[in-house]
Amino acid sequence: MPMWLEPRARSVTLTGGVPYSPGPDVVAIRIIAGGGGGGGGGGARTAAGSASSGGGGGGGAAVVERVIPAAEITGPLTPTIGAGGNGGAGATVGNTAGGAGAAGGNTTLLMGGVAILTAFAGGGGAGGQLAGVSGGGGGGGFAGVGGSTATGVAGTAGPSGGGIGGAGTQPSPVTSGGTNAGGGGGGGGGANGAVGSIAGASLSGGSGGAGGGGVSTASTAFAGGTGRSPLAGGALFSIGGTVPAGAGTAGAPVPGMAGFSGAGGGGAIGAVGGAGGAGGRSAGGGGGGSAEAAIGGAGGRGGDGFITVIELLA
Structure with a gap:
């Protein structure tokens, strides 16, 4: 009667700039890599009687995989x-828009100076706008970076699989960023004088950050949107910033994959707007909350990328 042997494996986390070579007992490697998530936009500052939006969330990055037999690895990676x-x-300064978030960086793996794998980054979210919405950053695709935005226009989706950024037009915390299966989810938009939008999710890539809370013409501040997880299609959330001025929750880590995205910061009246939460690995940062007669909340930083190598042993 034949006996089936369970395959043996070990996991290695790579460090940027440090070459990696498989040992003699490795027969193949499985590579899982994620790009950097986009940063969330900062919240606007407005005067009493004027509406504004919180910053748009940053786009999530793509996460890609590849299996390579050890015999095909001709040099250090x-x-x-x-x-x-x-x-x-x-x-x-009073009656000005917030600053836009920056796009993340791509994660690459070279062999002999040639890229054998690239995980593209998420785009940055727009700063909060005066009497208008702020767009979320686009999610990274399998063939390019997600688009950044500095206005109410949604960030473009990264080619071949990225999620489009949210336009921030929703008057309630509904999903704003595009959701997809492999590329990064789009960042949630910041709604004008309303709750920040929930971000787009991804089944395997980084989720987008949520939009920050706005301020209405009636001097009412609103909460930030909730961030997303990469689990169960994003059904689990990072809690959005409450009002007044609550900070958005940072994205929690998830072993072996992209983390939760950052939640949006809450709006504020006469106090600094809530800061957007930082994104977990490869996930977008949340947008900062808008503020009346005070400084707008800062946007959350996007999560750093990663490369995990699973070595299959002889």
């Missing part, structure tokens, strides 16, 4: 780990 994009600054 050199990794570059994409950094998360910085969040935009909250507006400090």
